[in-house]
Amino acid sequence: MAKLRLRDRPERRLLLGLPRGMNQVDRRLVDVFRQLVAGEAPWPLLLHGPVGSGKTRAALCLADFADTAAYHSVDSLSDFTMQRQPGDVAAEWERLAGKALVILDELAQRRTNELTYSVVKRMLDEREFHAGNIAIYITNLEPPALAEIFDDRIFSRLTAGTVFPLDGPDRRHAR
Numbered sequence: 575m576a577k578l579r580l581r582d583r584p585e586r587r588l589l590l591g592l593p594r595g596m597n598q599v600d601r602r603l604v605d606v607f608r609q610l611v612a613g614e615a616p617w618p619l620l621l622h623g624p625v626g627s628g629k630t631r632a633a634l635c636l637a638d639f640a641d642t643a644a645y646h647s648v649d650s651l652s653d654f655t656m657q658r659q660p661g662d663v664a665a666e667w668e669r670l671a672g673k674a675l676v677i678l679d680e681l682a683q684r685r686t687n688e689l690t691y692s693v694v695k696r697m698l699d700e701r702e703f704h705a706g707n708i709a710i711y712i713t714n715l716e717p718p719a720l721a722e723i724f725d726d727r728i729f730s731r732l733t734a735g736t737v738f739p740l741d742g743p744d745r746r747h748a749r
């Protein structure tokens with residue numbers, strides 16, 4: 575099984591405006607991270623759960639330990655694809671292919687269209703073919719709803735590895 579390349583010490587390089595700590599990640603999920611890193615659980619990780627349960631920050635905490643990592647929401651990648659020249663888009667996919675870990679967040683947040691479908695499908699295939707499937711996919715939806723919103727082919731790829739439900743209250747309102 576593919577192994578995530580790690581750095582000696584965690585370092586925050588993505589989304590610097592989002593403070594986070596692994597000590598604030600659900601213990602069971604930290605355990606799953608350990609298994610993934612050790613090659614004892616299969617990639618990719620599909621992280622699903624309600625709004626504010628801590629999915630994005632948890633994924634970023636693992637990315638901080640990765641040798642190299644990248645983050646996109648489906649919308650940011652779709653917008654990039656729409657707004658940039660083909661050469662820039664090709665370069666972005668190449669950049670992503672070279673990353674040890676990629677996070678694709680907010681799957682099926684907005685209504686899915688042809689563009690978001692193709693961006694998600696491409697990401698899934700690129701990670702599978704070039705990066706040992708080492709990726710974290712994040713959604714608020716229950717996995718079966720992903721089959722409805724996308725289709726069986728994307729559902730199959732998203733759920734091919736480790737699926738983790740991160741439940742709990744909306745932590746944005748916890749204070």
Ligand SMILES: Nc1ncnc2c1ncn2[C@@H]1O[C@H](COP(=O)(O)OP(=O)(O)OP(=O)(O)O)[C@@H](O)[C@H]1O
Pocket residue numbers: 593594595596597598599623624625626627628629630631632635714745746
């Ligand atoms: N590991 C963490 N370290 C620090 N704060 C955290 C962590 N996890 C969650 N929080 C707190 O919980 C809030 C929600 O976390 P996060 O944005 O990761 O949730 P989410 O599940 O991605 O939400 P959404 O579904 O809306 O995208 C954060 O704003 C932060 O205050």
Ligand SMILES: [Mg+2]
Pocket residue numbers: 629630631679
């Ligand atoms: Mg989030």
